[in-house]
Amino acid sequence: MKNFDFHAPTNILFGKNQLQQLPNVLEQYGKTVLLTYGGGSIKRSGLYDDIYQLVGNDAKIIELGGIEPNPRLSTVIKGVELCKENHVDVILSVGGGSTIDCSKAIAAGVFYDGNPWDFVVNDGIELTKALPIVTILTIAATGSEMNWGSVITNEETKEKLSFHTRLVTPKVSILDPTYTFSVPTYQTMAGSADIFSHLIENYFNQTTDTMVQDGIAEGLMRTVLHYTPTALTEPTNYEARANLMWASSLALNGLTGNGKTGVWSCHPMEHELSAYYDITHGIGLAILTPRWMEHVLNDDTVERFALYGHRVFDLELNEDLYITAKEAIQQTYDTFVKWGVPMTLPEVGIDASLLKEMAEQAVKHSSISKNAYVPLSADDVLAIYTHSLTPMTF
Amino acid sequence: MKNFDFHAPTNILFGKNQLQQLPNVLEQYGKTVLLTYGGGSIKRSGLYDDIYQLVGNDAKIIELGGIEPNPRLSTVIKGVELCKENHVDVILSVGGGSTIDCSKAIAAGVFYDGNPWDFVVNDGIELTKALPIVTILTIAATGSEMNWGSVITNEETKEKLSFHTRLVTPKVSILDPTYTFSVPTYQTMAGSADIFSHLIENYFNQTTDTMVQDGIAEGLMRTVLHYTPTALTEPTNYEARANLMWASSLALNGLTGNGKTGVWSCHPMEHELSAYYDITHGIGLAILTPRWMEHVLNDDTVERFALYGHRVFDLELNEDLYITAKEAIQQTYDTFVKWGVPMTLPEVGIDASLLKEMAEQAVKHSSISKNAYVPLSADDVLAIYTHSLTPMTF
Structure with a gap:
């Protein structure tokens, strides 16, 4: 067995109705939230409304919807700008691996002086800080909800590459299996x-x-x-x-x-x-x-x-x-x-x-x-x- | 599957020579260290000396040795007193389950107003704070190095009971399998x-x-x-x-x-x-x-x-x-x-x-x-x- 450094500190809240814990969870990190999501399935399922009902009164929510499968660098850059403009405290990432991966790049990008593609293409360069991430998982697949990796696609260069930093490991992930009932x-x-x-x-x-x-x-x-x-x-x-x-x-x-x-x-x-x-x-x-x-x-x-x-x-x-x-x-x-x-x-x-x-x-x-x-x-x-x-x- | 809250945030440093990371690890928590250990096998193995060589110059080390198998309430109380007297910042627990369990009760006991047996016998009563714990494991057995439970024996009442609080989950555990070579x-x-x-x-x-x-x-x-x-x-x-x-x-x-x-x-x-x-x-x-x-x-x-x-x-x-x-x-x-x-x-x-x-x-x-x-x-x-x-x- 090779030497290793194991660290999976994400707090997993698993099961039905764990969403009820969201207000307490977010409160630890701040009042201004970037809500990230994909194509809108969370609106059809009602999860989007539930989130607003639970935390909409107490938190200021900025939205970045429409995150594509194989999330793109341009979307990351857009997210970084939104965070900087609005002084976002925490990212609430609702979706699957693409949404969470994109959120990770945004979280690190906010504190990185330069194009986020730099730290993707040079995986391992030192990053010093990232916004905290809370996820609500809606599809069982990538494992991004409990790890420190992220895969980003540069649509211009046709490169799809991954980066890793412990800084972007989600703090809390809500895993309610009923949210995956509607996955096609x-x-x-x-x-x-x-x-x-x-x-x-x-x-x-x-x-x-x-x-x-x-x-x-x-x-x-x-x-x-x-x-x-x-x-x-x-x-x-x-x-x-x-x-x-x-x-x-x-x-x-x-x-x-x-x-x-x-x-x-x-x-x-x-x-x-x-x-x-x-x-x-x-x-x-x-x-x-x-x-x-x-x-x-x-x-x-x-x-x-x-x-x-x-x-x-x-x-x-x-x-x-x-x-x-x-x-x-x-x-x-x-x-x-x-x-x-x-x-x-x-x-x-x-x-x-x-x-x-x-x-x-x-x-x-x-x-x-x-x-x-x-x-x-x-x-x-x-x-x-x-x-x-x-x-x-x- | 029942609902659950999974949280195993301990950073595991696994493998040969991971002890070299000890100075960096302890530094995060403070300069005054309570070193807890058992019957002295760590002295025979040389681990005790290695620890002093690595951190003895930078840290003030208070010792609580001789922690018994099935660790006793009286030893917990002694540890709490040592921590209070010396304003200990972090507990470095070197040994197996008994030493780590005892350290957990000490860590919580320092901030508990009363006899530590209270929170053992009433498992679940609210505790608000505990000293951070770093462990160096020397026997594979109880799993205490990566969880939030502790078993303590009250020698007067002949009761052996467990208590649980997330506060005492070790922050970092060093798992070097060579330390278990000498386990009889x-x-x-x-x-x-x-x-x-x-x-x-x-x-x-x-x-x-x-x-x-x-x-x-x-x-x-x-x-x-x-x-x-x-x-x-x-x-x-x-x-x-x-x-x-x-x-x-x-x-x-x-x-x-x-x-x-x-x-x-x-x-x-x-x-x-x-x-x-x-x-x-x-x-x-x-x-x-x-x-x-x-x-x-x-x-x-x-x-x-x-x-x-x-x-x-x-x-x-x-x-x-x-x-x-x-x-x-x-x-x-x-x-x-x-x-x-x-x-x-x-x-x-x-x-x-x-x-x-x-x-x-x-x-x-x-x-x-x-x-x-x-x-x-x-x-x-x-x-x-x-x-x-x-x-x-x-």
Whole structure:
């Protein structure tokens, strides 16, 4: 196990009606609130009105609505300006990963002297201060509600990159599973694919003496597999929505990744797809993951893939580990198919024309060619992209 | 899943040489430090000297050594007086659960107007302030390094009770697995039994729609089973010590218990044993756990016991769930036997004479007769105690 610094200080208020605690929560941070949200689903669901009813009298609320999926630098800059003009004390971020990620960049951008893109493109440069963030989560997916990362897209340069600073870890996140009852089928499956991918990315790692982290990941993967079909067919099933919601936060708050080494594989490849084509992140991950698995299966990795099949899909460990490993990869693919995920690139509007360029960018924007579980060259990435053009056969 | 409030803000600095960060850590809280520790093993190991070398010049260090296992109220009171006399800013607690629990009571006691036993015996009364606590963990066991609970023994009334306040959650805990290399065999197995028991207590619960929490518990239980034999035979095996150490913190920081209902079963029964006989807590738990399992196995609980066998011991799920369940209980017992735990009460100096009195106290000091997984009357507790007088047969 590698040395690590684990810090997930977000206070999670989980369950029905936890919104009632919002006035007490916000009061700790100040009276002027930047309310950030996305496309307006919170208005249709009534959550927007509930927020105003609870805190509208006591707080001055400034709004930044319309935050797009794959949140853009221009929106971040707009948010920073709003905060500075209005002397905002706290950001109340209501939505999913995109809204929260955008809010994180705004929170840090307010105290940064320069273009916020600087600290995204130079991840790790020292930031000294950020506005406190409180979130109300409305979709189980990215885990941004309980971690210190944020992914921002520069629409001009077509770059989608992440930055990290402990300063932007949300102070409090309200997780009421009923807010995810209205998440549409497509977003529900994309969210589950995203959670699953975070677990996969951490699970397949060169550091293997991490039974604690891996045991947690296995449990969370089983949870996602068990409850996603229920959430898709019975969107208001509380048990399913609750387990998926809590799994999303725990999949990416350090528990499954701390103590490991290297970098992720599928996320850097996917980030190019959604930077170029603005596709839904989780769907891109679902498409790439089983092709990546097939591509990196070899004598060094077969044991881990077999263990994955055993622990996550309850497969018997065959003496020939390749049999169990290949069955596990097929079951991964079949799972996404059964959920209803469009499992080829053409189905999400991506053809072969830019694959080579994106493959080169994936290698350029990350260190997957050196530090991934199995290092991936631009040619490897291109092969994985190319295999994603057509359905897999087993 | 029940509503819950999860908050585990402790910053964990995990791994070799993390002690080097101590000066920066303490600096945030002040210059006057109460150093708490137990029987002096930190002097033999050199950790005591290392601490003085790192912070002895900059900080004023007051010492409270000799904190006993099952820490006593009189020691808490002594610590409170030391803090008040010396205007202590921060408590540096170096040791295991006993030292940290004692430090928590001191931290809260400094700002409490009255005898600290008040807030132990009336768990939940409002406390307003506590000294910050930094811990350096030297044994994997109680999880106190990352939670808000503390168990204190009143030696006069023979009561061993716990109190809880978020105020005493450690700010920073340094977890260097090499500090546990010198933990003797008996304490290592007692620590592992304690971790395992925390997981068992949370796993067997009336709330069953908690696959996230249960999956995490299953993974941590597998980890304890896998690595304890290694730690016992190769005390300096880093991989084993690291996994046990991290498992100890995660077993009892809310991850496996939040979202559930009711109270624990074996801990209230064990607390009477160690209050009356001052036995090692983890050993008492190991003795009681399989007897308790056998006692509460019935048509309502058999499914959960079978699942436990399947997920934790990799048993095949027999069509007759009782077969799997009983096999799981036997394997639990056999595991402790193999570790070398003395598995009957007489072996730890307890005879039949006070069993009835302790059974009555267990029911009086807790709500196990109403709120346990399977409610336990004084007669039930007495039966479990009595079964613990002789070896189990299967």
